[in-house]
Amino acid sequence: MADIFQEVDEELRGDRASALWAKYQNVVYGLVALIILGTAGVTGWQIYDRQAREKAGIAYLNATQQAAQDPKAAPDLLGQLIHEGGPFADLARFDLAHAALKAGNKQQALDLLTTMANDTSYAAPLRGAAGLMGGYVALDLGKADAAVALAQPLTAEGQPYRLSALEITGLAAYATGDKAKAKEIFTGLDEVFKKEDAAGLATAPANLRNRVTIMLDRLAD
Numbered sequence: 726m727a728d729i730f731q732e733v734d735e736e737l738r739g740d741r742a743s744a745l746w747a748k749y750q751n752v753v754y755g756l757v758a759l760i761i762l763g764t765a766g767v768t769g770w771q772i773y774d775r776q777a778r779e780k781a782g783i784a785y786l787n788a789t790q791q792a793a794q795d796p797k798a799a800p801d802l803l804g805q806l807i808h809e810g811g812p813f814a815d816l817a818r819f820d821l822a823h824a825a826l827k828a829g830n831k832q833q834a835l836d837l838l839t840t841m842a843n844d845t846s847y848a849a850p851l852r853g854a855a856g857l858m859g860g861y862v863a864l865d866l867g868k869a870d871a872a873v874a875l876a877q878p879l880t881a882e883g884q885p886y887r888l889s890a891l892e893i894t895g896l897a898a899y900a901t902g903d904k905a906k907a908k909e910i911f912t913g914l915d916e917v918f919k920k921e922d923a924a925g926l927a928t929a930p931a932n933l934r935n936r937v938t939i940m941l942d943r944l945a946d
Contacts, residue, residue, distance in 0.1 A: 789820055800824070815841075815851055822858065835862045835871070842875055853879055857886045860893040869897035888914060888933060895940065908944040911937050 838859030863872035879890035895910035
């Protein structure tokens with residue numbers, strides 16, 4: 726292309742524009758056609774993508790509404806969305822775990838959430854949310870070790886779910902009879918809440934501070 730533009734400059738300076746156009750008109754037409762087709766392709770993809778997302782959104786809403794009306798049908802309805810993939814597949818997995826909890830299938834919910842928490846193909850925030858939910862479910866099932874395994878990676882500094890994850894590890898310690906460790910964890914959480922500008926407070930559940938106070942009262946006995 727550099728040779729073409731050099732020759733263009735020379736032809737223009739020689740005032741031979743007509744001869745130049747006759748020589749390169751096919752090239753110009755070809756480039757214009759490529760630009761038009763490329764733009765149309767990008768625009769077409771954007772339209773297709775928007776329509777696909779709208780369609781997927783409608784399918785997701787319909788599935789969740791039907792699942793709410795008929796919990797027994799939830800695995801099939803939400804499972805189909807998960808199988809098909811798409812932008813709402815991850816949300817459908819959470820809904821499927823929630824449906825399992827509502828149906829009393831806590832172990833099934835824990836299995837689903839554990840799989841999500843350990844799947845590196847998911848975005849980190851989704852894995853964290855699954856780990857947190859799974860941790861609480863594991864505690865409810867009396868599986869302290871499973872709860873710690875899910876929550877421990879989320880207790881590092883800078884993790885958005887850090888405070889809730891620490892609560893899970895504290896509750897797990899309390900459940901296994903390690904009151905000293907539980908007291909240490911909940912005392913640390915209490916210190917965090919005393920620092921109004923501490924990192925993580927913005928994402929902490931509104932009632933977490935009350936739960937920390939209750940646990941410290943229990944551990945004081």
